[in-house]
Amino acid sequence: MKNRWPVWLMGTLCIIGATLFIASFIQTSENSLLCSISTTQQQLTGTSKSMQLKAILHYATSQVVPQQSLSEITVTFDVLQALNRPANFLVFGLGHDSLMWAGLNPGGTTLFLEEDPKWVQTVLKDAPGLRAHTVHYRTQLREADHLLSSYRSEPACSPATATLRGNERCKLALQNLPDEVYSREWDLIMIDAPKGYFPEAPGRMAAIFSAAVMARDRKGSGVTHVFLHDVDRKVEKVYAEEFLCRKQLVKGVGRLWHFEIPPKANHSRDDARFC
Numbered sequence: 001m002k003n004r005w006p007v008w009l010m011g012t013l014c015i016i017g018a019t020l021f022i023a024s025f026i027q028t029s030e031n032s033l034l035c036s037i038s039t040t041q042q043q044l045t046g047t048s049k050s051m052q053l054k055a056i057l058h059y060a061t062s063q064v065v066p067q068q069s070l071s072e073i074t075v076t077f078d079v080l081q082a083l084n085r086p087a088n089f090l091v092f093g094l095g096h097d098s099l100m101w102a103g104l105n106p107g108g109t110t111l112f113l114e115e116d117p118k119w120v121q122t123v124l125k126d127a128p129g130l131r132a133h134t135v136h137y138r139t140q141l142r143e144a145d146h147l148l149s150s151y152r153s154e155p156a157c158s159p160a161t162a163t164l165r166g167n168e169r170c171k172l173a174l175q176n177l178p179d180e181v182y183s184r185e186w187d188l189i190m191i192d193a194p195k196g197y198f199p200e201a202p203g204r205m206a207a208i209f210s211a212a213v214m215a216r217d218r219k220g221s222g223v224t225h226v227f228l229h230d231v232d233r234k235v236e237k238v239y240a241e242e243f244l245c246r247k248q249l250v251k252g253v254g255r256l257w258h259f260e261i262p263p264k265a266n267h268s269r270d271d272a273r274f275c
Contacts, residue, residue: 093193
């Protein structure tokens, strides 16, 4: 027992130290995550508190970290802080950062869309509190150039009239998402999936197009914050400039672009292009 006690103590200290490190890791110059949690404790449900604690414990005891860098994560964190309320947060992709995104949006709705049903089962087995749906994509990365050059000739893809639900004619439209995706107005949309690094992969063309349509269809006040990761890749960059618009790009950090997209009412009804 005397030999084991220092080992147990060292392990405990490591966990505590790692937890404090994670808390400081996502701290900004003006606000910290822990301060945010403490000021909203009375407003949070038991589920929200549990999600935050699980996220802290997970990252404090795991060698697997989010794929985005601290500076990239901070861009989204700052927006969530500035909203100062529970947000509707739609995330394309389910992975090692999912507990973090859900934990950073206490009391809000954080929904993940993932292409691989087996991966959904794997993640939810360890984090059953996350909300996720499987999405079927009709595109492949090798079609990116053709889809970009041909979508304007399809009226169902027109920025003035494009919809998503049941839109079979526009291949870039995600037409078969769960009802709650269509019925809810999203304050933030993170595009960090689906796969886009080999020809047969779905690519992020449809996710980018559909995020633009959802943002433009917003009926409530304010803009929709759209975050696109991996903009160092050609398809992500070109599609972002086509549908999310360079003039609506408010910040770029590392491989992440942050757009603020106003609702359709702020655009000309005669627009032939998204940008």
